[in-house]
Amino acid sequence: GVFQYASCVRFEVKDSNNKTCILADLSVNFTVEYSAGTKQETAHFVLPETSTVASKSTCGQDKEAPLLVIAFGNHSLSVNFTKSDGSYQVDELVFIYNLSDKVIFPGASENGTKEISTNKSAISAKTNSVYRCFNPHLLSFENVNITFYDVKLEAYLSNNTYSKDESPCSEDFTPTTAPTPAPTTAPVKPTPEVGEYRVNGTSGAACLLAKMGLKLNFTYSTKDGKVSFYEYNIIPKNITFHGHCTNNSAALTLSSSVDQVEILFNFTLNTTVSQVYLSQVHVIATIPDAKDPKFEGDNASLSYMQTTAHKSFKCNTKQTFQITSNFSIDTYNLQLQAFDIEDNKFGPAVECAEDQNGMLVPIVVGAALAGLVLIVLIAYLIGRKRSHAGYQTI
Numbered sequence: 001g002v003f004q005y006a007s008c009v010r011f012e013v014k015d016s017n018n019k020t021c022i023l024a025d026l027s028v029n030f031t032v033e034y035s036a037g038t039k040q041e042t043a044h045f046v047l048p049e050t051s052t053v054a055s056k057s058t059c060g061q062d063k064e065a066p067l068l069v070i071a072f073g074n075h076s077l078s079v080n081f082t083k084s085d086g087s088y089q090v091d092e093l094v095f096i097y098n099l100s101d102k103v104i105f106p107g108a109s110e111n112g113t114k115e116i117s118t119n120k121s122a123i124s125a126k127t128n129s130v131y132r133c134f135n136p137h138l139l140s141f142e143n144v145n146i147t148f149y150d151v152k153l154e155a156y157l158s159n160n161t162y163s164k165d166e167s168p169c170s171e172d173f174t175p176t177t178a179p180t181p182a183p184t185t186a187p188v189k190p191t192p193e194v195g196e197y198r199v200n201g202t203s204g205a206a207c208l209l210a211k212m213g214l215k216l217n218f219t220y221s222t223k224d225g226k227v228s229f230y231e232y233n234i235i236p237k238n239i240t241f242h243g244h245c246t247n248n249s250a251a252l253t254l255s256s257s258v259d260q261v262e263i264l265f266n267f268t269l270n271t272t273v274s275q276v277y278l279s280q281v282h283v284i285a286t287i288p289d290a291k292d293p294k295f296e297g298d299n300a301s302l303s304y305m306q307t308t309a310h311k312s313f314k315c316n317t318k319q320t321f322q323i324t325s326n327f328s329i330d331t332y333n334l335q336l337q338a339f340d341i342e343d344n345k346f347g348p349a350v351e352c353a354e355d356q357n358g359m360l361v362p363i364v365v366g367a368a369l370a371g372l373v374l375i376v377l378i379a380y381l382i383g384r385k386r387s388h389a390g391y392q393t394i
Helices: 353-393
Strands: 009-014 020-036 039-046 067-072 075-084 087-098 113-118 124-126 130-133 137-140 144-155 166-168 195-200 206-221 227-233 240-245 249-256 261-270 275-286 294-299 304-308 312-315 319-324 327-338 349-351
Touching: 009 067, 020 067, 020 075, 020 087, 039 240, 075 144, 087 144, 124 130, 124 166, 195 240, 195 249, 206 240, 206 249, 206 261, 206 275, 261 327, 275 319, 275 327, 294 319, 304 312, 312 353
Parallel strands: 130 166, 312 349
Antiparallel strands: 009 020, 020 039, 020 144, 067 075, 075 087, 087 113, 087 124, 130 144, 137 144, 195 206, 206 227, 206 327, 240 249, 249 261, 261 275, 275 294, 275 304, 312 327, 319 327
């Protein structure tokens, strides 16, 4: 599914005297991997605007700690608070999701609820201050990623509303450096790390193989109206991926809940001419300093990376593919094949023109050197023959 962006939802917990003890404005994305028959699928969903404060929520009394329980459908997110000298923190966070929800988990092999929890949320603030976090704050588990962003949260309230002071999260801190002139282009990032991705068909065999380093290039307008550039390297260890194949289309989706980026590659098989090509790219990303932070681009009329059926497309040289007027992708050390994959391995490679030209240079140089050696050898033999003839005349 396409990565979704949650709306900010407000939650409030009151005691028996109608006094507010917990106030929270939250935007939350969930990514859950689950089994669907022989395949592993990934569900992407958000904390919906219809979420409610469950009856289990409490301000706490005596030894009981304040607790916010958020209910949405058959799922819940619980946030338990404690306080110490001069600060309060999320002591435990519990997420319960129900695989019987076939809207969120279509085709799930299991039913019933699953529960994950952590006491290492790294969410804390000074007493009588608001915990504030604009940037994504990721909590990662074995099969689940929970990403909070644009968060405003306070427990142990004293005046029924947020305090004036704020405690920013670590993700909102930026290193202090000496001022430098604003660059006209984005700083050059290192070459992206190569990731390997595989999509299986209904039989369990690979129907799409990809090995590549990826850089995403965005052009956007800043909040003050200037044109700026943003480069984003895909980091394989931060990526979850999934896909599917039909008789004439194959899709691969890469997403990072850490960086709020998702990109879809769709490949098409033209059965008339037995040709495979990249036909569509769809991207959604968050660019914090953009006038509109949510960037979305799509082009479904592409014809890149063309190759014939049963063969892979290979290009070690950096290639730039323009997707829209303000979005392009760079590939590095690319090898890709969709459809007709034998033994789950790449087929014979069709190399890009850049790699072929790169190979042509050493071949030409080698041929020139060989020709030069041959000329020198012939000249030497002719000179030697004339020398022998002179001796015989004397």
